[in-house]
Amino acid sequence: MFVCVTAKGPGPEDLAEERFGRSPYFLFKSTEGGEWEAVPNKFADAAGGVGPRAAQVLIDKGARVLITGNIGGNALAVIQAAGIEIYQYRESGTAGDAFQKFTGGQLKKFA
Amino acid sequence: MRLVVASGKGGTGKTLVAANLAAVISLEREVVLADCDVEEPNLHLFFPAGEKTLPVMTDVPVFDSSRCTHCGKCADFCQYGAIVVLKERFMFFPEMCHGCGGCELVCPEGAIILQKRPLGHVAFSRPRPGVILISGVMNEREVMSPHVIRETLNYTSGHPVVICDAPPGTACPLVETLEGADACIFVTEPTPFGRHDLALAAGVAEVLGVPAGVVINRSMGEDEIILDFCRSRNLPVFMTIPFDRGIAETANGGQLVTDGMPELSAQFKELFGKVCYLAGVK
Numbered sequence: 001m002f003v004c005v006t007a008k009g010p011g012p013e014d015l016a017e018e019r020f021g022r023s024p025y026f027l028f029k030s031t032e033g034g035e036w037e038a039v040p041n042k043f044a045d046a047a048g049g050v051g052p053r054a055a056q057v058l059i060d061k062g063a064r065v066l067i068t069g070n071i072g073g074n075a076l077a078v079i080q081a082a083g084i085e086i087y088q089y090r091e092s093g094t095a096g097d098a099f100q101k102f103t104g105g106q107l108k109k110f111a
Numbered sequence: 112m113r114l115v116v117a118s119g120k121g122g123t124g125k126t127l128v129a130a131n132l133a134a135v136i137s138l139e140r141e142v143v144l145a146d147c148d149v150e151e152p153n154l155h156l157f158f159p160a161g162e163k164t165l166p167v168m169t170d171v172p173v174f175d176s177s178r179c180t181h182c183g184k185c186a187d188f189c190q191y192g193a194i195v196v197l198k199e200r201f202m203f204f205p206e207m208c209h210g211c212g213g214c215e216l217v218c219p220e221g222a223i224i225l226q227k228r229p230l231g232h233v234a235f236s237r238p239r240p241g242v243i244l245i246s247g248v249m250n251e252r253e254v255m256s257p258h259v260i261r262e263t264l265n266y267t268s269g270h271p272v273v274i275c276d277a278p279p280g281t282a283c284p285l286v287e288t289l290e291g292a293d294a295c296i297f298v299t300e301p302t303p304f305g306r307h308d309l310a311l312a313a314g315v316a317e318v319l320g321v322p323a324g325v326v327i328n329r330s331m332g333e334d335e336i337i338l339d340f341c342r343s344r345n346l347p348v349f350m351t352i353p354f355d356r357g358i359a360e361t362a363n364g365g366q367l368v369t370d371g372m373p374e375l376s377a378q379f380k381e382l383f384g385k386v387c388y389l390a391g392v393k
Contacts, residue, residue, distance in 0.1 A: 049192025049207050056186055056195050074204055078195045081202055 001031045003102065004063040005095040010038035012096030016089055018069030021050035027095050028061055031103055051075030058084060067098050067107065086110035112392050113273040115147075115292045115321070119308030121279035123298045124328035124352065127362050128382075129276040130157040131369040132296075135379040136272060137241030143270045147288040148278040149231060149247035149259040156365050158238030165235075167247070167262045168227040169210040169255060174201065178222035185214035185223060206254055231259045233266055243270075257287040264288070281311045289316060294390035295323040296349065296382070301334040309337070313344055322389050326382070329354040349385045350378055 006023035008015045017023040022044050028037040039057060043050045051071070055078035058066060066079060069090045079086060087107040089098040101107050116129040126148075133144040146154040155162075172185070172194075183196040193207040194214060205228065215223045231249035238244055247263030249256050256278065264287075267273045275292070278284040289295060295316050299305040309325070316323040324347040327334050331354045341348050352358065358375075361368045369376040 043192075049190070052192035052195045052202070052204060052207070053189075056183075059195070059197055060183075074192070074207070078197075078202055081195075081200070082197050 001064050002028060002062055003031060003065040003067060003099060004028050004058050004061070005089075005098050006066075006068040007038075007095035010040070012036050012099065013094050016067075016069070016091075016093060016095045016098040018090060020066070020068045020071040021054045021075055023054070023068065026054075026057060026061075028063060029099060052078050055079050055082070058082070065102070067102055068110075071110070112271065112293045112387070112390055113267070113275065113291070114386055114390065115275045115277050115289050115295045116298060117277035117285060117289060117295055117312055117316075118279055118298045119281055119310075119312030120299065120305050123300050123305060124326075125279070125298050126153055126157070126276050127328070127352075127368070128296060128298050128326055129274050130154055131367050131375070131379050132383060133242055133274045134239075134367050134369050135376055136274070136383055137239065139241075140272060141241050141243065141270075143243045143245060143267050143273045145263055145267045145273060145275045146244070146246035147260045147263055147275050147284075149249040149256050149263065149284070150278065152246045152248055154244060154276055155234070155236070155238075155246055157367055158236070158242065158244050159365070160236040160238035160244070162234040162236045162246075164232045166229050167231045167233060167249075167259050169208075169230045169258050170212055170225040171205055171208050171210060171228045172203065172212075172214050172223045173226045174203065175222045175224070178220045180220055180222075182219065184217045184219065188213050188217045206252070209255060210258065230255060233259075233263050235266070256284045260284060260287045281308070281315050285312065285315060286319070289321055290319050292319075292321050293392065294386050295321045296326055296386060297323055297346075298326045298328055299337055300329045301327060301331070301337050303336065306336050306340050310340065310344075313346060324349040324385065324389055326350045326352065328352045347385070347389070350382045352378075 005027045006017040007025045026039045051074045088110045136142040146152040186194040186196040195202045234246045247259045249259045277288040299309040330351045
């Protein structure tokens with residue numbers, strides 16, 4: 001399963017990011033193994049319309065799961081319409097920690 | 112000549128200044144008073160009169176699902192996040208659309224056409240001799256106020272004297288109102304908040320190249336916080352309105368202070384002269 005974690009930096013050792021649309025990076029990794037892939041969020045500092053455009057990035061990458069802290073209404077509508085599952089991570093650990101908690105079944109589903 | 116009355120901070124007295132300035136000018140010549148605070152237009156409270164209205168429309172895309180191949184070119188083009196394309200469907204958020212029409216241009220399938228959607232209206236009235244009031248009004252739940260402001264300003268073009276009551280803040284609505292104006296009056300109050308937002312708004316006028324001056328409202332005689340700032344930024348202080356119960360009661364009752372207070376009337380006349388000079392109009 002292809003997973004996206006919102007993160008403050010480009011690697012799994014960087015802190016997980018609470019915000020979805022304005023997350024500095026989207027980190028992708030498959031639960032079946034393989035490397036982490038970092039995509040910088042070019043909408044992080046945009047004035048508006050951030051959520052749906054960030055959601056489009058996940059859709060284009062083919063993510064099936066999103067791990068983030070919180071998500072706005074428009075982005076939520078898009079993510080749900082795309083059938084991407086959202087899991088909430090609101091601790092202060094790294095993106096790697098968040099991913100491990102997800103694979104360990106320790107994260108709660110959002111909404 | 113187009114003058115803008117703005118503030119940065121809300122509730123400093125923009126509308127009070129714009130309304131009374133227009134009233135004083137109207138004694139000598141015809142003036143157009145434009146309410147560009149389209150989210151909360153309130154100049155009409157000072158100038159009740161029968162109105163005529165015209166709608167303000169914006170373009171929105173309409174999608175032909177039978178032609179759409181979900182190629183995603185429209186979503187990729189849209190800078191406002193209003194279109195998202197999924198594998199088997201697309202989503203459109205009309206309230207985020209700026210009506211630019213770019214999606215129609217880039218669609219290779221001809222699956223998008225533009226249709227009109229109402230955003231608000233512009234109201235026209237002649238509340239007293241010499242005053243033409245043109246108010247932009249945006250519908251509730253809408254956010255694209257610059258569209259309504261632009262349309263409102265279009266109706267004022269060509270008139271020799273236009274006074275615009277600007278929206279508060281320093282973002283797109285103020286920029287839309289201020290761009291291309293001949294001069295700007297910032298109404299502020301002698302408080303830290305007033306000074307802070309005046310600094311932001313003055314920065315917008317500087318970037319747009321609009322000369323500006325300041326009116327201090329609700330003065331209790333100790334205005335150093337604003338005067339210091341104006342000195343440091345070379346902003347002339349045009350007028351000081353005292354913190355006075357009579358002025359507040361008159362304004363709150365929907366009356367013009369210049370109608371019943373001759374000394375204020377003279378000060379507003381002087382204000383007009385100073386702004387004209389600033390705008391380079393003699």
